[in-house]
Amino acid sequence: MIATYPETSGKCLINGEWRSVDKKANVINPAHTDEVVGEVALCSNELVNEAIESATQAFKKWSRSDINDRSIRMKKAADELAQIVEESVSLYVRENGKALVEAKKDLLRCVDVMRGSAEELLEWWKPEEYTDGQKVQIRRRPRGVAAVITPWNSPMILTFKRVVPAILAGNPVVVKPATNCPLTIMKFLKVVAAYFPEGVINVVTGSGREIGDQLCTDSRVRTIAFVGGTETGKDIMKKSSGSLQKVFMELGGNDPAIVLEDANLDKETIERLKGGILRAAGQVCSAIKRIYVHESRHDELVGKLTKAFERVVVGDGIQPDVTMGPLNNESQFNYVNGLLERISQTDATVVTAGIQLDPETWEQGYYMLPSIVTGVQQDSEIVQAEQFGPVIPILSFSTIDEAVEMANDSQFGLRASIWTLDEEKAVEMADRLEAGAVFHNNHTVFKDLRLDFPGLKESGVSRETRHGSLELFADSYGFAD
Incomplete structure (x- = not known):
């Protein structure tokens, strides 16, 4: 069957440039497996290394950027994304399989996350003061490059709930979407990336094991946000321990x-x-x-x-x-x-x-x-x-x-x-x-998308419940008299 490919099909984003690669794979429609919806780039280790280096260099300036500027950029990007939700729903359905109503909700939630987190940032960033015999401030600073690895089942909202707070907290990202349905993610991230300096958002696709291994063993990556299977999460923890990367994981559930x-x-x-x-x-x-x-x-x-x-x-x-x-x-x-x-x-x-x-x-x-x-x-x-x-x-x-x-x-x-x-x-x-x-008397999602409650036991690692995950992409430090 004939399909209309999005502009980012078969490409990766490194340092502000959407690049074509030699090796690609088809993204198929799970409702009609003879329909190719688009292509996914199979990035080489060299390209992943470039993406990490791009983010590393961008961190030098982005980490010192004004938080009001970050918030304004995110809100403007959200306004533009809101205008393309309707036209993007069919692409998302065709690569993911969700029903129209569910798919549209997912895309709208991405916009909500951007707007809500941009507002939350301004309050969250303020130092907390304690004056019990000594003046102490708890202040926050960006951690460094964040790797965001997301799954195929709910790729849009699970990507944006990690990418958005990471960027707002002052960290450039390297995003690795699932190869099964990366097309809508990349279409949305193309819009968002245009509002931020080159290198703040990088996107690489391909082998989960190869790219994941590279992201988890590279000391330039300071935070790994992963959503996926528990066994993969355990593997990431082992490999990231060499450089003590911070891990934030939402894993399996029963x-x-x-x-x-x-x-x-x-x-x-x-x-x-x-x-x-x-x-x-x-x-x-x-x-x-x-x-x-x-x-x-x-x-x-x-x-x-x-x-x-x-x-x-x-x-x-x-x-x-x-x-x-x-x-x-x-x-x-x-x-x-x-x-x-x-x-x-x-x-x-x-x-x-x-x-x-x-x-x-x-x-x-x-x-x-x-x-x-x-x-x-x-x-x-x-x-x-x-x-x-x-x-x-x-x-x-x-x-x-x-x-x-x-x-x-x-x-x-x-x-x-x-x-x-x-x-x-x-x-x-x-x-x-x-x-x-x-x-x-319900079993659903939290309507307030700033709330996030990772699981216990083998269902998750790291806990943050109030600030839409902003805290997970920052280091707190004390400043005292």
Whole structure:
């Protein structure tokens, strides 16, 4: 199929110049795998080295720039990006697979992050003073070059929530998007980069392992912001230890939702549960990936959630009637189908529901209908794994202690949710759950994008909750009499 490529297709950005490279790979549409949406540059080690050096040289001036100037530049860039959101949605859908509504929200949030962080910067940068017998100021300064490595599942918002605060805090960046869907990121970053000095924003693409290794072992890189799998995160920590780089990571998740005996399972609640499970076809680190429901409400929940799944329209996200698009890539598609195939060979019950928008082209994309799995045990693979797809296991419990124990029985600790009419009980349970954030009667994202709560255990490293990650890209120091 014929596609219209963005101007940055197959290029990388180094020191203000968009460069073409010899080696490239195709970016395909997961809804129609015969459509090439664009190309991704496969950057050499030499180009990555140039990008790091470009950022290193830019740091000398950018780190000393006026914060009001930084804020103004970011706001102006946000204003221009806001004008191209509508025209960019279809590109994002075609390379990522999300439904139109979800894709547009992602792009608008990028603009919101820019505006909100630009305002936050002015207050955050002010020194904090303590005068208990001695005048002490806590002041902030930029850390140095930041490497931002982002994934394919929600590439836009996860890139901008790292790039924006890094730049505002005075640090040039080297951005490494996922090769599966880098095109919209680069289109947006081209706009943003034009408002900043050369070398403040650099973009390299290609092999995650090769480029990642280079960024993690280069002493000129002082901060690594990574979003992706836990095993890759562990590898980054090992390799970055040689120069004691600061790491900021959002890793895997296996989020539990606990439905108590008194939960209100009305239509709105079921829709919230469905949204928490199937957002981006379940390809979200903080999606609901297992449900624990009180034994007295098990059958009711399964029945109502099944009916909700039956109304899910699966197809090409570019179609307005679609409520869930395809999985993003062949590897993830095969992994999730493998999980279902293995669990289907046990005593578990798998109920698959939903509507195929276009059955004739179903096999042309990485499409899956959503599935509910019951009759499984806590140690089952489908419960312990991070499915990252439209599959949800549902288990029952008899006591709150049992529910908390099962919810915490995971290597992950990203998000959790408690569904009950008793808010006091929800707070008590939240204190016992091993998660970076706990939602009550919902399982979603924070509306205030300045808030960020990394996960516990193997779900994240570094903690910053108030300033949209600005603190993670700066060093604090004391100045005293």
